[in-house]
Amino acid sequence: MEGSTVAGSQDGQIASPRRAPSQQRSRERVERMLAAASALIAEQGSDAMRMGEVAERAGVSIGSLYQFFPDKRAIIWALAERYTAESQACIAAALAQVSDAEGLRRAFSELVDIYYGLFLASPVMRDIWSGTQADKALRELELADSRANAEFLTAVLKRLRPAADPAALETTALLIWQMGEATMRLAISVGRQEGDDLVAAYKRMALRELLDH
């Protein structure tokens, strides 16, 4: 299989950048590396992305690349991390104000649309989250991201249903969130028409669960 794995250890740990860029020059170069990686992933997928090509397109040497990213996974991880930070902020904002059932219905529906749109529009993130399962560190990042997002949902549910068992609400929220991501992935691989139907069906099911008890 095309040698797309890091020679080193199998354990899921992502080593921190070998060295954090402290000077202006290197910070700009690291940005260029990330941009190059992002472009290549969008064009060919992360698996086909070659480290040498990333370096070349970023206009740096292969050695410089490895100065800041200990291995190939690390540069993909860095992109994924940025994405999760952005999307979490957006999700938190959408759910923060919700205080009643009707508000939840509107906010959640909008959220799903936004997320689906993001998935459709961003080949990079689609690729990264698709490949996610194969890489332990990325899988853990995704799980952490899901938990964080589900947390916002849990908070809303606790506000709306103070009498309910908190642990059960957490389980529900996590499940609904994860199912949403699974639905997006499925929706993308079956094509637009059927995908839209699936997302709509998910939205209906999830809302039913979230709203009427």
Added chain:
Amino acid sequence: MEGSTVAGSQDGQIASPRRAPSQQRSRERVERMLAAASALIAEQGSDAMRMGEVAERAGVSIGSLYQFFPDKRAIIWALAERYTAESQACIAAALAQVSDAEGLRRAFSELVDIYYGLFLASPVMRDIWSGTQADKALRELELADSRANAEFLTAVLKRLRPAADPAALETTALLIWQMGEATMRLAISVGRQEGDDLVAAYKRMALRELLDH
């Protein structure tokens, strides 16, 4: 990532075995190769599985391995295919007799338990379906498997709700099935305790959707 791609084409096609084993001797050897691959995947994951190691453990040369499996994905694919054939038969059997709501409740509940048990018990299949997303051919096999399984569910739903829109029933069935697989994956990566809760919550949600309304 550790070399998880075939050197050849990126396209998801899995070439058929270069040569089908026609003699008794080679048929046994192919079995040994599959067994060796299965054991190695269980021990280290498919990504860390080395073709040379598979050959060695099967007691054949690397050349013989490539005589029957055109590339690394093909041997993984062969294992996955066996699994899907088995599980589809089991699922079809469980759902074939269902003729009323109560029967569906029992059959579906049992089915989820069986599937969950299979997932928990089989590190090989867990690994293969985990890595699935990264490989186009496997992703397609998984989707085909989901569709086939959802089909059985659709058939039951059409029987129970003849008035409903058939297309909507298909969408529902596919979504519920896919969500189930997503739930299993999630359940496994969060650990037994929380995993059981998640599966139970899924079961409840899915049944609600399948039964009332």
Added chain:
DNA sequence: TGAAAACATGAGTGATCCTCACATTTGCAA
């Protein structure tokens, strides 16, 4: 029985990730 087809072998090829010894630039204290 003999030739063709099937099967078996493993050293070698090429692609790719990553390292490392050495060169250059920057920050900053004297």
Added chain:
DNA sequence: TTGCAAATGTGAGGATCACTCATGTTTTCA
């Protein structure tokens, strides 16, 4: 300003795989 240490930059080369191929062995069957 000067000089030194830390930060940064470089790319040829090492190591590891997936996979090939020329050649040898066994089985089938007319």
